Amino acid sequence: MGSPTSKDMALAVLVPLPLNVLTIIARFWIRTQRKAWGPDDWAMVATIPVWVVSQVGMIGMAWSGVGQLDSTLTPQQKANSNFEFWCFTLVALKWSLGFTLLRIGDGKKWVQGIIYGCLALVTICTGGTGMYLFFQCTPVEKNWWPETEGSCQPREIQTVLSFLVAAVSITTDWIFAMLPFGLIWKLQMGARVKASVIGLLGLGIFASIAPIVRLKYLLLMNDAAKFLQGLGIILAWAQAEVGIGLLVANLPACRPLLESAIAAFTSTISSKDKSKTGATSAAGKSSYLELGERDPTKKGNSMASRGGVETKVYGTYLGDGSNESLPQPANSQERIIQKQSQNQIHVQTEFGMEFENKQRGNSHHGPAGY
Structure with a gap:
């Protein structure tokens, strides 16, 4: 050339x-x-x-x-x-x-x-x-x-x-x-x-x-x-x-x-520190953050997720011929986890629940939560 x-x-x-x-x-x-x-x-x-x-x-x-x-x-x-x-x-x-x-x-x-x-x-x-x-x-x-x-x-x-x-x-x-x-x-x-x-x-x-x-x-x-x-x-x-x-x-x-x-080039530490560093390094590899991700170990972290978790509650008819029954399954789906904004989600942790024992006269109505 x-x-x-x-x-x-x-x-x-x-x-x-x-x-x-x-x-x-x-x-x-x-x-x-x-x-x-x-x-x-x-x-x-x-x-x-x-x-x-x-x-x-x-x-x-x-x-x-x-x-x-x-x-x-x-x-x-x-x-x-x-x-x-x-x-x-x-x-x-x-x-x-x-x-x-x-x-x-x-x-x-x-x-x-x-x-x-x-x-x-x-x-x-x-x-x-x-x-x-x-x-x-x-x-x-x-x-x-x-x-x-x-x-x-x-x-x-x-x-x-x-x-x-x-x-x-x-x-x-x-x-x-x-x-x-x-x-x-x-x-x-x-x-x-x-x-x-x-x-x-x-x-x-x-x-x-x-x-x-x-x-x-x-x-x-x-x-x-x-x-x-x-x-x-x-x-x-x-x-x-x-x-x-x-x-x-x-x-x-x-x-x-x-x-x-x-x-690899800076691993010149004492044997005691090496064992600690080894655990930290292994954790570091598994928790490596890509650009735009947040560190889940940090307090106050609000990770923005484009996905989400949806919990559905289904109800069925009572089998004893009672006139009072839960709504149709299609109508009883409730989203208790809701996305309110780009970086926030709202979790509804209280809900009302009614149930009726099959033994007549022994019914209970009241709110429940968790």
Whole structure:
């Protein structure tokens, strides 16, 4: 294959690639085993094809001429150097991250408003920029073959849109990274669990570094003679954002494996403490909390359950020919457990009951409860 024409792009793609693949596999395996599949997992499934196409394109560009002066490249190299698909990958990744935050948002309206607002902004600005880059030339083939007769929009428009994409990425990365603090801090979870979830989701702050650095090089695209040379640096940082973003989206789901690995490396305790830790560890594995779940061992915990328990009381006719009898079975069903709101259930523990002994004159009427 030879050496890459843009080492920055080659490193930005190949370094995070193994970790991305491993975390994707681990995520799907854990969620399947725990039967905890959710919308964020479906969003990641939709992200994978877009991400694969982007990675293949980035690798091809890194070895085809990107990073070199335009005048030193052949027409074929120039054609192979104009395949930008990372915008669509970034949009799909943001949706997966957004659904992850919705999973722990507990149905709060203000959380849904913020997340859906960010996702709409990313989709319009970043996805719209990707569409513009594809259709900026007439005919479209001129994007890849500059010698083709036709016209393209000024490079300055692409530069302005690139600044917009970077600004939106930075803003949404910080919002998504800081939101877990407000969502998880008051949940009925152990301090260690809170710290791990907040830490994993807070890695989005590092993802925001890439678009910040990318801002420095965006003006290089205005120089037609050095367009592909500057594009190599810009796409390298764009790919770094995608690689880190994919890790941030997958790591919260991989928390059981991460906690097991950390426990294995930190098991340097005395034998007495080891026996206690062993019991605690075993309990910890069985009581592992998925995102959005509450710790049942915490006092004051009110777990919101979409299912519920329904108790039905049935009555039958008396068999002695008495005129007084219980209602029909279909009419005597009473729900003594009722869901009053999203996070509360009401249990009716008192009820009235009448019964009549078959021996005449020995009847009893009165309330009963438990």
